Amino acid sequence: MSAILIAELPALPLHTAGKYVAGAFIVLFALVLVYVAIMALRLSRLERELGELLALSEQQEAAGGDQLEQRESTLAYPIEAHPPLREAGK
């Protein structure tokens, strides 16, 4: 299919000027590619940072849960019946 398409396309005079034209268009594509590569690096860094933040928030949640359990164990009645702590536990 591609061979038929190429055969049907007009012949491009690439003998002398071809390398210059190719060079000019390659410059444009190279710049775009470099930019995409930079964006990929930034994205991977962002992904790593978000992973760290997620771990940090999970740690904080776990620490908050432990503290709540400790407080609950010292109470004379269950936390469900204790309005201020119940709200803090939400």
Next chain:
Amino acid sequence: MYGKGLRALSISTVVAMTTALALVFFYAPLEAEQGFLQKIFYVHVPLAIVSLCGFVLGGLLAIQHLRTRDPRWDMRSYVAIHMSLIFALATLITGSIWAKGSWGHWWVWNEPTLVSYLIIFLLYATYQPLRFAIEDPERQSRYASVFAITAGAFVPMNFIAVRLSTAYLHPRVLGSTSNLPGPMALTFLVSLAAVALLYATLCKYELTAKHTRAQVRALRRRLSGETARPRGGRSAAPAAPPVKVAPAGRTAP
């Protein structure tokens, strides 16, 4: 915020670039004098026009920054100039390739368009060092805006001055598309639109990336319990505007 419409813009850019390339190589006729070498015209000239317009746009955004003192305008101005500088570099490289193929030299110093464009490029090349030299973010953004406005006004003046000069050695394009045959004019306009879309897309990507990074930093500060924004190291990039992080549903006891 900045990511809105980014997907549609990216798809439009890809479609426009593909169409432009197809028109350049399979539709536009060969020019009588320069032959196949003239195809560089469809990438070099749109890059030059878009980069110059981007420099002017950077100046206009800087005016808005000085009027409102909103750091978001400074960020936009910075990104517009930053991207224009990259496009200007591409313009110089493609222009040199064309000069080599057409005149046999990579660069000629007696051609006013080339030299004036180089002056503009070098002028804007000082923009980043200027920002980097000023540590205080507020002063940095203010001085950078003044620079962007002054340099932005210089761009059209320089363009007119070159037009008024007597040497008309450089091929003229802007204002003379009516002299081009129909298929060539159409190809040129599609290429111009494609490069302009590419510029807009890359600017939007850059702004979205910077805004997302600022949001992540704000989230990190919030989770680590910091209240004040820490002063980072010296940077040429503008300080990201303050980002509001939505309050969490549950606070740690």
